[in-house]
Amino acid sequence: MTTPTTRKDPVILEMRSITKEFPGVKALSDVNLRxxxxxxxxxxxxxxxxxxxxxxxxxxxxxxxSYSGDIVYQAEVQQFKDIRASEHAGIVIIHQELALIxxxxxxxxxxxxxxxxxxxxxxxxxxxxxxxxLLARVGLREDPDTPIKEIGVGKQQLVEIAKALNKSVKLLIxxxxxxxLNESDSQHLxxxxxxxxxxxxxxxxxxxxLNEIEQIADSITIIRDGKSIETLDVKGDGVDEDxxxxxxxxxxxxxxxxxxxxxxxxxxFEVKGWTVGHPQIQDRxxxxxxxxxxxxxxxxxxxxxMGAGRTELARxxxxxxxxxxISGQVFKNGKxxxxxxxxxxxxxxLGYVTEDRKTLGLNLLDDIKTTTVSANLRAVSKNFVVxxxxxxxxxxxxxxxxxxxxxxxxxxxxxxxxxxxxxxxLAKWMFTDPELLIxxxxxRGIDVGAxxxxxxxxxxxxxxxxGVIVISSELPELLxxxxxxxxxxxxxxxxxxxxxxxxxxxxxxxxxSNRKSA
Amino acid sequence: MNALKKLFxxxxxxxxxxxxxxALIVFFQIFTEGRTLTPGNVINLFNGNSYILILAIGMVLVxxxxxxxxxxxxVAAVVGxxxxxxxxxxxxxxxxxxxLGLALGALIGAWQGFWTAYVGIPAFIVTLAGMxxxxxxxxxxxxxxxxxxxNDFQYIGSGYLPEVGPNTGFNNLTLLxxxxxxxxxVIGEVRARRTAKALGxxxxxxxxMVTRLVLVCGAILYATYLxxxxxxxxxxxxxGLILAVLVLIYGFISxxxxxxxxxxxxxxxxxxxxxxxxxxxxxxFMVMMNMSILAGLAGMIFVGRSTASGPFDGxxxxxxxxxxxxxxxxxxxxxxxxxxxxIVGGLVMAVLNNGLQLLGVGADLTQIIKGLVLxxxxxxDxxxxxxxxxxxxxxxxxxxxxxxxxxxxxxxxxxxEVISKEA
Numbered sequence: 001m002t003t004p005t006t007r008k009d010p011v012i013l014e015m016r017s018i019t020k021e022f023p024g025v026k027a028l029s030d031v032n033l034r035x036x037x038x039x040x041x042x043x044x045x046x047x048x049x050x051x052x053x054x055x056x057x058x059x060x061x062x063x064x065x066s067y068s069g070d071i072v073y074q075a076e077v078q079q080f081k082d083i084r085a086s087e088h089a090g091i092v093i094i095h096q097e098l099a100l101i102x103x104x105x106x107x108x109x110x111x112x113x114x115x116x117x118x119x120x121x122x123x124x125x126x127x128x129x130x131x132x133x134l135l136a137r138v139g140l141r142e143d144p145d146t147p148i149k150e151i152g153v154g155k156q157q158l159v160e161i162a163k164a165l166n167k168s169v170k171l172l173i174x175x176x177x178x179x180x181l182n183e184s185d186s187q188h189l190x191x192x193x194x195x196x197x198x199x200x201x202x203x204x205x206x207x208x209x210l211n212e213i214e215q216i217a218d219s220i221t222i223i224r225d226g227k228s229i230e231t232l233d234v235k236g237d238g239v240d241e242d243x244x245x246x247x248x249x250x251x252x253x254x255x256x257x258x259x260x261x262x263x264x265x266x267x268x269f270e271v272k273g274w275t276v277g278h279p280q281i282q283d284r285x286x287x288x289x290x291x292x293x294x295x296x297x298x299x300x301x302x303x304x305x306m307g308a309g310r311t312e313l314a315r316x317x318x319x320x321x322x323x324x325x326i327s328g329q330v331f332k333n334g335k336x337x338x339x340x341x342x343x344x345x346x347x348x349x350l351g352y353v354t355e356d357r358k359t360l361g362l363n364l365l366d367d368i369k370t371t372t373v374s375a376n377l378r379a380v381s382k383n384f385v386v387x388x389x390x391x392x393x394x395x396x397x398x399x400x401x402x403x404x405x406x407x408x409x410x411x412x413x414x415x416x417x418x419x420x421x422x423x424x425x426l427a428k429w430m431f432t433d434p435e436l437l438i439x440x441x442x443x444r445g446i447d448v449g450a451x452x453x454x455x456x457x458x459x460x461x462x463x464x465x466x467g468v469i470v471i472s473s474e475l476p477e478l479l480x481x482x483x484x485x486x487x488x489x490x491x492x493x494x495x496x497x498x499x500x501x502x503x504x505x506x507x508x509x510x511x512x513s514n515r516k517s518a
Numbered sequence: 519m520n521a522l523k524k525l526f527x528x529x530x531x532x533x534x535x536x537x538x539x540x541a542l543i544v545f546f547q548i549f550t551e552g553r554t555l556t557p558g559n560v561i562n563l564f565n566g567n568s569y570i571l572i573l574a575i576g577m578v579l580v581x582x583x584x585x586x587x588x589x590x591x592x593v594a595a596v597v598g599x600x601x602x603x604x605x606x607x608x609x610x611x612x613x614x615x616x617x618l619g620l621a622l623g624a625l626i627g628a629w630q631g632f633w634t635a636y637v638g639i640p641a642f643i644v645t646l647a648g649m650x651x652x653x654x655x656x657x658x659x660x661x662x663x664x665x666x667x668x669n670d671f672q673y674i675g676s677g678y679l680p681e682v683g684p685n686t687g688f689n690n691l692t693l694l695x696x697x698x699x700x701x702x703x704v705i706g707e708v709r710a711r712r713t714a715k716a717l718g719x720x721x722x723x724x725x726x727m728v729t730r731l732v733l734v735c736g737a738i739l740y741a742t743y744l745x746x747x748x749x750x751x752x753x754x755x756x757x758g759l760i761l762a763v764l765v766l767i768y769g770f771i772s773x774x775x776x777x778x779x780x781x782x783x784x785x786x787x788x789x790x791x792x793x794x795x796x797x798x799x800x801x802x803f804m805v806m807m808n809m810s811i812l813a814g815l816a817g818m819i820f821v822g823r824s825t826a827s828g829p830f831d832g833x834x835x836x837x838x839x840x841x842x843x844x845x846x847x848x849x850x851x852x853x854x855x856x857x858x859x860x861i862v863g864g865l866v867m868a869v870l871n872n873g874l875q876l877l878g879v880g881a882d883l884t885q886i887i888k889g890l891v892l893x894x895x896x897x898x899d900x901x902x903x904x905x906x907x908x909x910x911x912x913x914x915x916x917x918x919x920x921x922x923x924x925x926x927x928x929x930x931x932x933x934x935e936v937i938s939k940e941a
């Protein structure tokens with residue numbers, strides 16, 4: 001059933017009027033997708049548009065029979081009953097959350113479930129030899145015996161691709177491959193994908209990073225609200241970011257950032273000589289004598305590459321919630337304050353929206369209303385008893401003011417899309433009424449429309465006279481949003497630029513250099 | 519059909535689990551030819567299981583917080599023997615004995631909480647050690663002897679509400695408690711409905727509520743009747759009373775208070791809870807300590823009931839309590855569970871035990887059946903979740919305060935996560 005055709009078919013995959021329903025929701029309705037052999041085909045759409053669902057249909061996560069429509073792959077109608085079947089046919093999906101086992105070595109991971117054997121015993125010599133070959137193909141110079149947990153996310157992504165190559169992949173599906181990567185790792189990955197293209201491997205890539213799509217994709221299919229809207233030919237149609245956004249949201253966003261005139265007041269929050277050690281490694285410092293300040297009504301950006309110590313700095317200031325505190329002072333309104341735990345930090349008027357919503361920011365078992373009040377239960381309780389009516393009212397207010405899309409505030413947060421989850425997290429911190437709100441990657445994994453709304457919320461907070469710190473890996477975001485940007489490199493603050501003097505180039509230079517700020 | 523769905527399914531799922539229990543009771547009532555629902559048997563059932571149900575209350579909090587406690591049987595035993603010895607050898611009065619027992623439970627709980635919360639050793643290990651440790655202490659302190667307790671101490675384990683007031687043919691206090699419970703249920707339901715309406719949340723039609731109330735109140739009144747018409751000298755048992763009070767207190771704490779919220783938050787996602795200002799170590803410490811206090815109480819009630827403390831008190835109790843909690847819809851991964859659910863789960867096991875005994879089924883078969891019921895109840899729940907349907911136990915428990923959300927795969931929840939949540 002899955003014998004590859006030798007005939008050169010320009011179309012490797014065609015998905016015809018795919019419809020997939022979940023109880024109560026039509027996730028996909030009549031979606032069509034045509035992928036030509038040997039191209040990089042990007043799928044764009046807002047979160048919740050149905051991109052991942054479509055890929056799960058294709059790769060057999062949702063087996064044949066659970067959807068309607070046809071999958072024509074290599075000129076044959078396919079009926080994948082599980083991932084194994086689709087992999088057998090040469091379709092390999094790499095999920096956003098990597099499916100590698102941290103304790104096992106690179107080789108063991110590459111051959112997991114597919115171990116080369118000799119008389120029933122795993123032939124490790126052969127496995128090692130082949131994994132060296134595969135690593136060379138993906139351009140990863142690592143000892144294949146290195147445990148996965150010891151290499152960075154960027155390299156792990158490459159191991160995933162090596163694993164796919166080992167399965168003699170013909171169609172590679174990458175779900176947000178660069179979401180967790182820094183600029184240079186992303187670039188390396190994109191280069192690798194184009195390299196694979198020249199070797200005849202077709203890729204389907206889901207990404208929110210439109211600049212990457214513009215750079216690498218040959219064609220783009222846009223999905224909106226579970227329907228395929230259009231397929232663009234990048235070279236022929238002269239596609240740019242604005243064109244893609246228009247297709248995704250169904251309207252042109254005049255600007256990616258809302259209009260905002262900052263009203264900046266006096267310095268009210270200042271950190272001096274902040275030095276923090278790594279939680280496990282004895283002599284390693286994650287923050288080296290950092291100094292920074294925030295003024296009222298100001299949006300301050302923190303730029304730095306992955307692992308530069310941005311999150312570490314923010315979390316250690318936020319009630320020592322990361323690392324070993326060594327030295328440093330925090331001043332609020334000119335007076336020194338001490339925060340030894342998160343509770344004290346919240347009481348001191350700080351809020352911190354975490355980088356990783358699902359593992360650090362949310363209890364996915366909770367519903368919207370309990371999440372909204374969870375950082376400030378005191379405000380909805382009396383004598384330690386929670387007033388559930390008040391809780392409901394508060395959650396309802398935030399649902400309306402932040403325009404969270406949900407049938408009810410009693411809905412579980414796990415069911416919301418990324419953008420709406422982030423709104424709930426923002427509501428939770430807004431309800432603590434912080435004077436300084438730190439937002440760590442506030443728009444990661446969030447679609448364009450919701451990003452715009454979240455920028456608006458951030459600006460509204462600043463207009464209320466609050467200080468806002470935004471940590472982000474996306475430089476255009478920092479440039480569009482911040483009034484002032486600090487750059488961090490290897491735990492040190494290397495510079496600070498005002499909005500008008502900052503550019504991607506000037507920031508990148510400071511983010512990658514060791515020189516201290518003047 | 520639609521009406522039934524509205525009453526028992528749909529928005530009013532809360533009776534589902536209880537219906538499993540009712541079905542079981544009806545089954546045994548028929549097959550034991552009416553020997554199940556007699557005053558004597560029901561009183562006996564409560565007396566003989568109240569200590570397990572008390573343990574289940576503590577255990578569900580431990581499990582919600584993401585831990586487990588294997589030491590409860592041993593803790594109960596060591597508290598029981600210490601109190602029995604203190605009363606016999608030091609001559610302290612019974613109430614001082616109870617206070618001593620609770621204090622000892624708290625001390626043991628602080629020990630286990632310290633290792634679990636502050637040192638960070640998994641509770642499974644800490645309490646496995648505790649299980650050995652405190653069993654040893656029990657036999658060391660009591661020199662493996664049976665130590666009798668005086669009559670006034672036996673009251674907490676085998677006493678009944680006294681006869682007061684005019685002779686009505688019923689036990690008046692039991693009657694009063696039953697009527698108070700009915701009033702409590704009716705007023706609670708009506709008020710909840712009124713506020714829900716005022717806030718604009720969804721409410722059921724009036725007839726649904728009325729029918730439901732009639733059913734619940736009917737059940738309460740029937741139970742009251744059974745308890746109030748027992749053999750002269752018997753009535754609602756004291757252990758049952760202690761249990762009822764504890765259910766009310768802990769049900770309230772878990773659903774409505776800040777500490778309750780914190781327990782669910784820590785069990786659901788410890789990191790997220792910590793970064794929201796929840797002091798997870800404190801929460802874990804308190805949950806473990808509370809469990810041992812309740813274990814101490816259960817131990818004392820058992821000693822009171824069996825009139826003496828022995829070296830093998832409480833053997834295997836931890837497993838009964840844990841089974842009750844899981845039948846009651848809690849999740850192994852933490853964050854999900856209810857006090858009421860666990861009590862119902864415990865009662866399912868108790869009724870099963872009792873009914874099989876009445877039928878003359880041997881202890882061997884009883885164990886086999888109980889094991890299968892536990893497996894089937896949880897398997898059914900897991901199966902339903904993996905089919906993308908709602909969790910039966912979860913939805914039955916939905917309105918018992920906290921809900922257990924089923925996760926449907928969507929754009930932002932990867933399959934892996936859904937699977938790990940379901941596991």
